[in-house]
Amino acid sequence: MIADALTVAWKELREFSIRQRGLGRGLLGTLMIPLVLGIFLPWQEGQRWVSTSPFPLVFSVWMPLLFVSSVIADSFADERERHTLETLLASRLSEGGILFGKLAAAVGYAWGMTLFSLLLGLVTVNLIHGRGELLLYPAEMAGSMVLLSLLGAGLMGGIGVLVSLRSPTVRQAQQVMYVVSMALLFGVVYAFRALPLAWREALLQPLLAAGVERVVLAAAAALLLLDGGLLAAAMARFRRARLILD
Amino acid sequence: MTMTAIRMENLRRDFGAVRAVDGLTLEVPAGTVFGFLGPNGAGKTTTIRLLLGLLEPTAGQATVLGFDTRTQAAEIRERTGALLEHAGLYEQLSAEENLEFYGRAWRLSAVERQGRVREVLTEMGLWERRKERVGNWSRGMRQKLALARAQLHRPALLLLDEPTAGLDVMAAVAVRDDLAALASRQGSTIFLTTHNMAEAERLCQQVAVIRAGKLLAVGTPDALRAHAGGPRVEIIGRGFSETALSRLRAQPVVAAAEVQNDHLTIDLRAESDTAPLVSLLVGAGVQVEEVRRGKASLEEVFLTLMEEEK
Numbered sequence: 257m258i259a260d261a262l263t264v265a266w267k268e269l270r271e272f273s274i275r276q277r278g279l280g281r282g283l284l285g286t287l288m289i290p291l292v293l294g295i296f297l298p299w300q301e302g303q304r305w306v307s308t309s310p311f312p313l314v315f316s317v318w319m320p321l322l323f324v325s326s327v328i329a330d331s332f333a334d335e336r337e338r339h340t341l342e343t344l345l346a347s348r349l350s351e352g353g354i355l356f357g358k359l360a361a362a363v364g365y366a367w368g369m370t371l372f373s374l375l376l377g378l379v380t381v382n383l384i385h386g387r388g389e390l391l392l393y394p395a396e397m398a399g400s401m402v403l404l405s406l407l408g409a410g411l412m413g414g415i416g417v418l419v420s421l422r423s424p425t426v427r428q429a430q431q432v433m434y435v436v437s438m439a440l441l442f443g444v445v446y447a448f449r450a451l452p453l454a455w456r457e458a459l460l461q462p463l464l465a466a467g468v469e470r471v472v473l474a475a476a477a478a479l480l481l482l483d484g485g486l487l488a489a490a491m492a493r494f495r496r497a498r499l500i501l502d
Numbered sequence: 503m504t505m506t507a508i509r510m511e512n513l514r515r516d517f518g519a520v521r522a523v524d525g526l527t528l529e530v531p532a533g534t535v536f537g538f539l540g541p542n543g544a545g546k547t548t549t550i551r552l553l554l555g556l557l558e559p560t561a562g563q564a565t566v567l568g569f570d571t572r573t574q575a576a577e578i579r580e581r582t583g584a585l586l587e588h589a590g591l592y593e594q595l596s597a598e599e600n601l602e603f604y605g606r607a608w609r610l611s612a613v614e615r616q617g618r619v620r621e622v623l624t625e626m627g628l629w630e631r632r633k634e635r636v637g638n639w640s641r642g643m644r645q646k647l648a649l650a651r652a653q654l655h656r657p658a659l660l661l662l663d664e665p666t667a668g669l670d671v672m673a674a675v676a677v678r679d680d681l682a683a684l685a686s687r688q689g690s691t692i693f694l695t696t697h698n699m700a701e702a703e704r705l706c707q708q709v710a711v712i713r714a715g716k717l718l719a720v721g722t723p724d725a726l727r728a729h730a731g732g733p734r735v736e737i738i739g740r741g742f743s744e745t746a747l748s749r750l751r752a753q754p755v756v757a758a759a760e761v762q763n764d765h766l767t768i769d770l771r772a773e774s775d776t777a778p779l780v781s782l783l784v785g786a787g788v789q790v791e792e793v794r795r796g797k798a799s800l801e802e803v804f805l806t807l808m809e810e811e812k
Contacts, residue, residue, distance in 0.1 A: 263606040267592070270603075274594045343590025343648075346554050347607050348580040496575075500556045 260353020261360055268361035272327055289319065290369060294376025302385045305377060306393050312374060313472075316401035318441060319373060320409035323366035325437040328416025329429035331358040332499075337426050345496045355494045359413045359487075366409040374401055400472040407479035412437070414486025421493050507532040507659055507691035508553060512562035515548055515715075522548040524715035525562065530693060530708070532658075535685045537706030538695040539804060545715035546695035547587055550663050553693070554579060567658055582659045583652035589644045593637030597628055597647050600636060601654055608655035622650040626680060642673025649680055660684075660692045666701060674698075681705055699801035709800070711807050718807045726803045732757065735776050737766040737783065738792040746786035750779065767796070 276286050293315050298305040305312065335341035344354065374393075382391050393401070415436055416429075423429035448456065463471050508530035515523040523545045530536045540546050551557040553566050555575020563570065569577040591600050598619060605615035623629040626646045636644060645665060652660055665681065666674040678701055685692055685705060696702055702709050703723055710720040719726055742761045750759050750768065756779070758769040768779065780793055 259609065260607070263603065266606065267595075267603045270599060271592065271594055338593065339588035340590045340592060342556070342586050342588065343584065345556055346579060346582075346584040346586060347604065348576070348609075349607050350576070496556050497558055500551060 257350050257352045257356070260349045261357040264349065264354050264357020265361040265364065268331070268358055269365065272361070272365060275330075289322065290373035290376055293319065294373040295380045298377040298380040299384055301381075303381065303391060305381045305385075306391045306397075312377060312393065312401060313397065313404070316370060316374060316405040317408045319370040320363075320366040320405045321412045321437055321440055323369050324362050324409050324412035324416060325433045327365060328358075328362040328413055329420055329423070329433045330426055331362065331417055332420040333423040333426045333429040334420075336424065336499075341499060345499060351494050351496065352491070355417065355490060359417055359490075362416065363406070363409040363413045366412070367406050370405040370409070371402070374405075396469055396472075400468075400476075403476050404472065404479070407476055407483060410483040411479055411486065412440070414483055414490060417490045418486065418493060421490065421499070505532055506530065507534075508536075508564070508566050508693060510549075510562070510564045513549070513552060513559055513564050514561040515545075515552055515557060516560045522715050523552065523559075526712070526715070526717050528710055528717060528720060530691060532691050533689055534707045535692040535694060535705050537702035537709035538693060538712065539697065539699070539702055539709055539800075540695070540712040541697055541808070543714075544697075544712045546712065547663055548715075549712075550584070550586065550661050550693075550695060553661060554582065554584060581657055582661055583655065583657035584661045584663075585645075585648050585652045585665055586661075586663045589648035591636045591644055591648060591651070593635065595636060596633050597623065597636055597639075598632040600647065601651055604651050604654055610655060618654055618656075622654055625683070626650045640673065642669050642676060645669060645673070645677050646680060649677065649684070653684065656690070658690050660690060662692065662694045664695055664697070666696070666698060674701075678704065699799065699804055703800045711804060713808060718810075719803075723800055723803075726800065726807075733770045733773050734796040735768045735770065735779065736794050736796045737768070737780070737788075737790060738764060739766070739783075739788050739790040740764055741788045742766055742783075743787060746783055746788050749782055749786055753779065753782070755779075 293311075297311055301309045301311065332341065335344060378391070378393065385391070392398075416433055419432045419436070420429045423432065448459075451459070466474075506529050508528070510526045510528045513523055513526040514521065526545075526549065538546055538549065548557065552559055552571060553564060555571045555578055558572060563572065565571065566578045567581050569575075569581075571578060592603070595603070601619045601622070602615065605619060610618060619632075620629065623632055626649065628643065628647060628650065631639075631643075636647065639647070649662075649665065652662070662681070666677050669677060681692070681694070682705055692705075694702070694705065706723065708720070708722055709726060711718045711726070742764070747759055747761065750756055755770055755772065755774045756768055757771045760767050766783075776793060776795070780790060784790060
């Protein structure tokens with residue numbers, strides 16, 4: 257199944273790169289977010305970028321959501337719309353191979369872009385604000401960013417695959433994904449801000465008391481559970497006979 | 503390999519109240535080109551989907567290359583190549599990349615993949631254009647590429663669903679030539695659905711005719727022609743008067759005689775010498791230019807079967 261997944265991922269990544277070029281945005285378009293978050297913000301933040309700034313950690317969760325949602329809607333809806341799905345299903349590729357290949361390509365792309373942006377931020381801070389000393393992310397922070405960005409990408413990937421499997425057209429899948437990403441990116445923040453002050457304090461108190469490490473671990477555990485649940489749902493939904501009839 | 507490539511036994515598939523495939527029982531010998539003929543909506547595509555294990559039968563069973571379609575579909579797909587209703591090509595990728603992907607999917611080694619891609623593209627006359635995006639190609643070229651993809655891994659069985667449907671005359675002829683070459687070159691079995699009788703006549707050693715999911719007839723094209731009518735004589739000439747035709751129709755061996763645009767078609771009750779019939783016509787004042795023995799076309803067989811079923 258791993259070989260099958262790698263084959264499908266190879267095709268998906270090839271199509272991602274061609275699609276990016278086809279949109280006329282070129283390499284600059286693809287790199288716009290990493291450039292802003294990897295150069296502009298670290299430049300503004302200075303040495304705080306690798307110590308007290310909340311941005312790297314926040315972006316490590318936020319960026320993969322954005323990157324995955326930009327490509328995952330196409331995964332099955334595009335194959336259906338372009339009439340390539342039936343031929344793909346008639347091949348010897350296993351169901352798991354096709355599903356994991358598509359997911360791995362989207363998650364790998366998003367995770368790679370996120371890590372690239374964080375590394376770029378580190379380079380920027382060192383070049384502009386280094387003053388002769390090597391600035392690095394603290395080990396716990398680096399570990400948290402790597403872990404959370406992967407799990408965040410997995411979360412959006414799982415949602416995206418389910419949406420794409422159910423959508424008759426790419427447009428519909430993209431619309432649903434847009435709503436989901438907005439809800440995930442901003443809904444949580446606005447919902448929190450809408451709570452009465454006493455409730456917010458009651459919610460924040462235990463988090464502050466627990467410390468960042470525990471909060472990150474709890475968030476990672478929650479994301480892992482969600483990722484697993486979504487993957488199981490996608491595997492249950494991905495059946496050749498069902499997709500042929502959809 | 504088994505001597506029977508495909509075996510269907512009372513195969514049935516319902517979609518709600520609609521019965522798409524209705525108790526098909528059929529055997530396709532290995533190594534033959536088998537035509538599966540039927541009008542649109544006859545159940546041809548559903549049958550191919552059932553054979554590939556993409557759909558489960560409602561009742562009955564089928565084996566492909568000795569594997570059960572219900573329980574061993576993965577083994578079947580491993581050994582078959584398919585060109586389905588749509589070409590199924592990735593239009594943003596080049597021809598070479600499309601084949602590269604499916605070569606990887608069938609786990610051909612890098613060296614083998616490279617060799618096969620070159621071989622099938624050369625055979626189809628597409629090698630020089632391998633780097634071009636498939637999206638910019640004509641429908642005929644895409645269909646050729648899809649045919650190349652289907653045979654890339656040298657499958658024991660090729661399932662082709664209306665490979666020339668929707669193509670213009672030139673493109674259809676080109677794809678038909680490729681299929682003929684493929685059939686003569688490869689020892690594999692080809693199961694071809696079509697509603698084009700000329701295509702079936704040219705390519706198939708055996709044909710089955712279905713309508714509304716039911717099997718109407720199966721056999722070699724000659725056997726089916728025999729079912730549709732006896733031997734036939736065609737005479738081209740001038741002066742086919744009513745007197746001449748009456749005398750001709752009075753002959754015990756003549757079943758029917760029809761004239762259309764200086765072209766007389768005589769259906770015979772049995773094989774017999776044509777010389778007395780020609781003499782009779784000449785004696786009645788007909789100027790004969792050409793005489794040839796004929797037989798019913800597969801199209802006529804098809805229409806006869808459809809009429810009988812009604």
